[in-house]
Amino acid sequence: MREISYSEAIREAMCEEMRRDPTVFLMGEDVGVFGGVWGVSHDMLAEFGEERVRDTPISEIAIIGAGLGAAMMGMRPIAEIMFGDFLMCAGDQIVNQVAKARFMSGGKAQVPLTIRVTTGAPGSAAAQHSQSPESWFMNIPGLKIVVPATPADAKGLLKTAIRGEDPVIFLEHKMLYGEVGPVPEDENFVVPFGQANIIREGKDVTIVGVSIMVKKALQAADVLAKEGIEAEVIDVRTLVPLDRETLIRSVAKTNHVIIAHEAHKRAGPGAEIAAMLAEDAVEYLDGPIVRVAAKNVPLPYSPVLENYVLPNVNDIVEAAKSFWPGKA
Amino acid sequence: MISPPETIPPIDIGGLHRDLLLEMYYRMLLAREFEEKLYYLFLTRPMPGTMHQATGQEAVAVGVVSALQPGDYITSTHRGHAHCIAKGVPVNEMMAEMFAKRTGSCHGMGGSMHLCDFSRGMLGAFAIVGAGIPIAVGAALSAYVQRSGKVAVAFFGDGAINKGAFHEAANMATLWKLPVIFVCENNQYALSMTVERSSAVTNLASRAVAYGMPGIQVDGNDVTAVYRSALNAVERARSGQGPTLLECITYRIRGHARFESSHYRPAEEVETWKKTDPIQRLRQALIENQLTSEAELASIEDRVEEEMEQAVAFAEQSEDVQPDDYLPYITMEINHATT
Numbered sequence: 304m305r306e307i308s309y310s311e312a313i314r315e316a317m318c319e320e321m322r323r324d325p326t327v328f329l330m331g332e333d334v335g336v337f338g339g340v341w342g343v344s345h346d347m348l349a350e351f352g353e354e355r356v357r358d359t360p361i362s363e364i365a366i367i368g369a370g371l372g373a374a375m376m377g378m379r380p381i382a383e384i385m386f387g388d389f390l391m392c393a394g395d396q397i398v399n400q401v402a403k404a405r406f407m408s409g410g411k412a413q414v415p416l417t418i419r420v421t422t423g424a425p426g427s428a429a430a431q432h433s434q435s436p437e438s439w440f441m442n443i444p445g446l447k448i449v450v451p452a453t454p455a456d457a458k459g460l461l462k463t464a465i466r467g468e469d470p471v472i473f474l475e476h477k478m479l480y481g482e483v484g485p486v487p488e489d490e491n492f493v494v495p496f497g498q499a500n501i502i503r504e505g506k507d508v509t510i511v512g513v514s515i516m517v518k519k520a521l522q523a524a525d526v527l528a529k530e531g532i533e534a535e536v537i538d539v540r541t542l543v544p545l546d547r548e549t550l551i552r553s554v555a556k557t558n559h560v561i562i563a564h565e566a567h568k569r570a571g572p573g574a575e576i577a578a579m580l581a582e583d584a585v586e587y588l589d590g591p592i593v594r595v596a597a598k599n600v601p602l603p604y605s606p607v608l609e610n611y612v613l614p615n616v617n618d619i620v621e622a623a624k625s626f627w628p629g630k631a
Numbered sequence: 632m633i634s635p636p637e638t639i640p641p642i643d644i645g646g647l648h649r650d651l652l653l654e655m656y657y658r659m660l661l662a663r664e665f666e667e668k669l670y671y672l673f674l675t676r677p678m679p680g681t682m683h684q685a686t687g688q689e690a691v692a693v694g695v696v697s698a699l700q701p702g703d704y705i706t707s708t709h710r711g712h713a714h715c716i717a718k719g720v721p722v723n724e725m726m727a728e729m730f731a732k733r734t735g736s737c738h739g740m741g742g743s744m745h746l747c748d749f750s751r752g753m754l755g756a757f758a759i760v761g762a763g764i765p766i767a768v769g770a771a772l773s774a775y776v777q778r779s780g781k782v783a784v785a786f787f788g789d790g791a792i793n794k795g796a797f798h799e800a801a802n803m804a805t806l807w808k809l810p811v812i813f814v815c816e817n818n819q820y821a822l823s824m825t826v827e828r829s830s831a832v833t834n835l836a837s838r839a840v841a842y843g844m845p846g847i848q849v850d851g852n853d854v855t856a857v858y859r860s861a862l863n864a865v866e867r868a869r870s871g872q873g874p875t876l877l878e879c880i881t882y883r884i885r886g887h888a889r890f891e892s893s894h895y896r897p898a899e900e901v902e903t904w905k906k907t908d909p910i911q912r913l914r915q916a917l918i919e920n921q922l923t924s925e926a927e928l929a930s931i932e933d934r935v936e937e938e939m940e941q942a943v944a945f946a947e948q949s950e951d952v953q954p955d956d957y958l959p960y961i962t963m964e965i966n967h968a969t970t
Contacts, residue, residue, distance in 0.1 A: 328776070354776060359803065360799070360802055360803060360806065362799035362802065362803055363799075364765055364795055364796045364799045364800075365765045365768060365796070365799035365800050365802075365803040367765075368762070368764070368765025368766050368768065368769060368796065368799075368800065369765050369766070369768045369769035369772050369800075369803065370769060371765075371766050371769055372706075372754070372765070372766040372767060372768060372769020372770040372771075372772065372773065372783075373769040373770065373772050373773040373776075374769070375749070375754060375766075375769075375770070376704070376754075376769070376770045376773035376774070376777075377773060377777070378772075378773045378776065378777075380769075395759050395762055395796070396762065396765065396796075399759050399762065400757060400759070400762050400766065404755065405960055405961070405962065405963065406740055406957070406960045406961055407737060407740055407741040407745035407747075407755070408737050408740070408741060408745070408747045408749075408755060409735070409736075409737035409738030409739065409740040409741065409960060410738065410740075410959055410960045410963075411737065411747060411748075411749050412747065412749065412754075412755065413963060444961050445961055445962060447962065467963075467964060468962075468963035468964060469962040469963050469964055496964075
């Protein structure tokens with residue numbers, strides 16, 4: 304299969320959906336002439352024109368609010384928010400309006416709105432351009448939270464988001480944009496929500512990865528294999544809906560679980576997954592549920608400090624080894 | 632004390648069709664009586680939630696919506712009953728929604744502050760102040776892109792104009808020349824805060840200058856004046872010239888919400904404004920211009936009363952919302968884990 308980057312996969316998903324459905328359009332800050340600050344929408348303006356690739360003012364409330372209004376009136380907007388941190392500028396629209404429009408209207412409002420946003424620390428971007436906002440919104444019923452970790456999933460999950468009838472927050476990790484991998488060219492290739500992906504099978508410990516931590520979990524699994532520990536790596540793909548069955552089945556097999564994400568540890572996505580496993584799978588567990596996550600401090604500017612705060616491959620390795628203290 | 636104009640100009644009905652004027656009278660009265668009936672119901676029996684009355688402001692909703700086509704869009708606020716009634720949302724369904732019944736406008740899921748009726752272009756009451764403004768801009772964007780010829784109206788209050796949502800929406804809509812009308816229903820109070828105490832510039836229409844759109848101030852208690860101003864704004868929007876900010880000067884006769892005592896304003900202020908009541912002014916103009924008779928107006932008033940009785944009966948006889956009802960409403964594509 305041909306290989307393309309995570310960034311190109313996202314672009315391809317948008318272009319394919321815009322070609323097949325005239326109601327799909329992209330709007331956001333610098334998505335047109337500039338091609339997106341991460342280059343994801345490069346040259347889309349040339350193909351689709353200003354009406355469908357809309358450069359907006361720096362107005363996150365209006366981007367999301369207008370996205371909602373257009374979505375309810377038969378369009379399928381892709382609203383891009385440049386950094387996950389900026390979602391808070393549109394907090395009311397996302398939390399009180401987008402998430403609840405369908406509910407409050409007794410199902411009369413349909414909101415096929417995809418909010419594309421970057422997440423994660425790209426390196427010394429400091430405290431306002433590095434956050435992982437997924438769990439901020441997991442507590443809000445009505446939103447779907449999608450965290451692609453591979454180029455193929457980025458394409459397939461985004462197409463599911465655009466074709467779906469519900470609002471989606473689609474979190475693109477900045478440090479994954481350059482990742483290259485096999486991506487199907489079939490324009491009807493989609494990846495359904497709520498189906499976690501067992502990327503690597505193993506019998507000793509389950510590592511549940513979110514976004515970029517899937518990649519780090521795979522690297523950790525390589526290290527652990529050399530030490531005789533067979534890790535099973537699961538990419539959650541979507542936090543809402545969460546594929547509980549796959550996670551529970553894996554834990555039933557391995558009896559040990561680590562949850563790895565780049566969001567802060569306190570009340571991060573791992574807290575929800577851990578609570579779910581504690582409620583529904585505690586009988587399978589031979590040890591504590593361990594979370595490997597960013598420390599509970601704002602993301603720092605200093606490379607030394609950032610490195611210290613963010614979770615890394617070694618943290619996962621050490622967490623896994625802690626289950627068997629006797630082992631070397 | 633906030634005073635109405637010293638001399639209240641008579642309503643100018645020149646050129647307006649009798650049927651239109653009588654329809655406006657009926658709609659305003661229906662909105663007034665809907666809320667009066669609710670006020671009575673809240674006093675006499677257990678009712679869920681609360682309500683925000685637009686008593687005295689009916690001419691804004693009815694005047695603006697009378698300038699729209701049935702397919703046009705509006706967004707409303709927490710004080711939205713009159714907007715709904717102006718747009719033709721059936722009062723039976725509205726009343727059932729107030730009672731949290733399955734037959735309600737939102738199947739009992741929204742209540743007073745979240746009424747909507749997509750089949751009539753009523754896209755929702757958004758009860759976070761100012762939130763409906765960018766949403767109306769989005770509806771206007773869809774109309775523009777779909778070349779549907781529709782326009783969108785955002786109703787909001789003098790409180791909402793101080794929100795960032797207004798600024799972002801006004802700039803974006805003017806920049807893109809979208810078919811939207813921003814209707815600022817200046818009822819003088821954001822809960823207890825007067826315009827003077829909350830806005831650095833109290834001529835709210837003048838803010839339009841900052842966005843390069845027309846800003847029009849109109850007597851919001853004169854339904855014909857509101858209607859004429861709205862017609863111009865709608866015409867402008869529909870012909871691709873972009874938005875207008877229409878500030879309708881009115882007065883909130885009741886408190887912010889039910890049972891709120893309004894201790895922050897003198898009673899005589901309220902009494903003075905009651906003399907500008909938009910329904911009475913139109914009634915008087917209709918009689919003085921010999922466009923109708925007392926008998927005909929009485930029959931309209933009887934009809935409104937009858938509709939209210941029917942609406943309450945309909946609501947009473949409808950089924951209560953049950954616990955499982957919410958399941959299909961969280962997201963369209965139901966997933967075990969989303970519930």
